[in-house]
Amino acid sequence: MLETLQNLALGFSVALQPPILFYAFAGCVIGTLVGVLPGVGPLAGISLLLPATFGLDATRAIVLLAGIYYGAMYGGSTTSILMRIPGEAASVMTCIDGYAMARKGRAGAALAIAAVGSFVAGTVSVVALMLLAPPLASFALRLGPPENFALLLLGLLVLAYMSGGSMLKSLAMAALGLLLGMVGIDPMSGYFRFAYGVVELGDGIGVVPLAVGLFGLAEVLASAGQPTPPRVQKPKLRELLPSRQEWRNSMAPIGRGTVLGFLIGIVPGSAHIISSFVSYAVERRLSRHPEEFGHGAVAGVAGPESANNSATSGAFVPMLALGVPSGPIPAVMLAALMVHGVSPGPLLIQQQPALFWGFIASMYVGNVMLLMLNLPMVGLFVNVLRIPYGLLYPAIIVFCVVGVYAVNGSVVDVWIAVIMGVLGWLLRKLDFETAPIVLGAILAPLLEMSLRQSLAMSDGHYAIFVTRPIAAVLLAVGAALLLLGLRAWIVRGLDWRGRLALAEKGDAP
């Protein structure tokens, strides 16, 4: 413990040097912008900025890039709440309840809760990263394809808790999402599936054009189709802050989101986006008022926003402790270290203590900066809602198209977003929720990859899922959840979902 404190003191002596502070701040500002711009997520932001860091020293480069990564998680919630456009893929869940809150005039509260939740999650997870990195990293490495598959299967069960209305409809949407996730090169045989000669479809349908289309563009189309334009909001200053009740309702979700996000973050190869989906489902399951979800439940903002922030710190665990990437973003950051002649590996912490502890300390500092950056901005951002829709909507469409194009410089992606926008509009007209499509499309390739990798490892024997203890436990938990769900369905006939559907029918004019 004493040693940790000494190391942390070393870290802060590095992190508080003015140049490092400057780069941490620059990273946070860029990250917030990257998060706010629809489409451009942390991966695109970091990739675009990587070459610019070649001239810096290793510590400054890594502090800057990490700032972009966790800064984007703060910024991602802004457009989700105000305009129902996910600023980056991990904010898809925030679109649902965050935007519903904004429609009720609680945009300021939602933004503030998202910022505070992100801060708590960011800070707590850095503590965990600092204390637990080496032991957790060796454990994380033992999670291979079979464990990943079991985990993703649990993620699939989450789908059932995602939507308010009809279970059948949300499962149909999830199935559509899973089907969309089938597009692309078969990872095991190299076949192009459903690509129809379009080479760009080799990597499948991107999450960014999918989410921006289904949420952002569809929202604009749906609003434009209304006979009377939606009322322009005039948020008042005193309404900017969350109420006492809202604070109370967000405390537990923030705590659970933090733990959940960190744990999902450390698993190599898992999608960190899933942390926000799982958190949303957990909150809904535990909530005493599940019917509020989808209509502006503050827990539906607090949980996922905390989870996605905490997952970023989790992702650094295998990267810093062992020098192996847990996902595409840590992979780019490892490259940034290599360019500076720092070999990322198991000896990094011993050989480069100033770099490691400076990095940790800069994350504490960065999270404080982001909170100070984002809370005052709430008042500013909320003013976006004052813009008349005739001006706001064209601007949203421009941002969506530019953002989607910027990620890969691909016109095919823009077309995907447009097609998904029309599809999303159509589905909303028919009362289908679109979030399960996004989750399905994210899960499908991962689920397929881990299943087929597992079977390649075992030469085709399904026993691999039972003989590996962690995988077996995860699958047992999944089976138990499924049975519990079925029991409630059969025995009580109607659970809250059914009641909700009935209530909604009653409400309908």
Place this chain on the structure above:
Amino acid sequence: MSRFRIALALAAGLLGMAGPALAQDVYPSRPITMVVPFPPGGVADLTARPVAAAMERTLKQPVGVVNKTGAAGAVGMQFAATSKPDGYTLLLALSSISIIPEADKLFGRPPAYTVDQLTPIALISADPTVLVVRTESPWKTAKDFIEDGRQRPGQISYSSSGIYGTLHMAMELLSHAAGIKLRHVPHAGAGPALTALLGGHVDALASGPAVVLPHIKAGKLRALAGWGESRVAALPDVPTFKELGYPDAEFYIWAGVFAPRGTPEPVLARLREALRTAVADPEFKGAMDKIETPIAFKQGDDFARFFAADAKRLAEGVRKVGKIDEKKP
């Protein structure tokens, strides 16, 4: 803005457009784009950026690196192959450039591009892969590994960066040279493939030396042999497969610069010269040192011969692997 100013701005704009047309005889008269078909931070990207920076100093024109990723590089390579052959669009490609058209042929689909749509200009680096296993594995030498592979066909597993990817091909060339059968578990990139080996989910991996060196130094991994013509400088005690009697197991992750076919010869000459100067640039050498990638400069006939031999080996490799699902009934 006054009318005069608008007129002035317009005139300036027109002049700007006319500029390149007037100066067309001197190449390069405007910025050059170097297409990298892989994401930032990968071997290709980390090689392309210092090359571009060094070329800029000689050509006195900006050389911008553009990452055009997708479909294991096919998207970017197709883009470069079908670009205007004027020397303003170049391609930095890796060994996989000759694998993708072969795989397309195998599946009978229209190829995204063909190798003869591109003219090789210069080879920048060539890094042989090395065979690594975990330190606690029973194999102390490559001989142990191959013997065991013979006795237990299809039991020893290895990870790769992806189906028909570079790391997959390296291992397949070894399997065929040594007459053994290994179990392939593809991963989504070289990073995850290494993670799988370290986590004990597979038994072996063919990898570029730079990424596994820290793990070898930390005592986590052991290098058994290399695919190069000579030993890897950083691993002087590790033999090559050639020394061990498997000359067909030769494989490099190389990076080279290409131009679309039909690029005029004077432009190519200028580019060859610029690249020759670039690789001698101390800043470039420093950058390559840091990513621990040895420079292996070849151009003209030398590179053409190397490229042809390499493409032939890989094409044969792809054909030998064949379609994966047709092998198992």
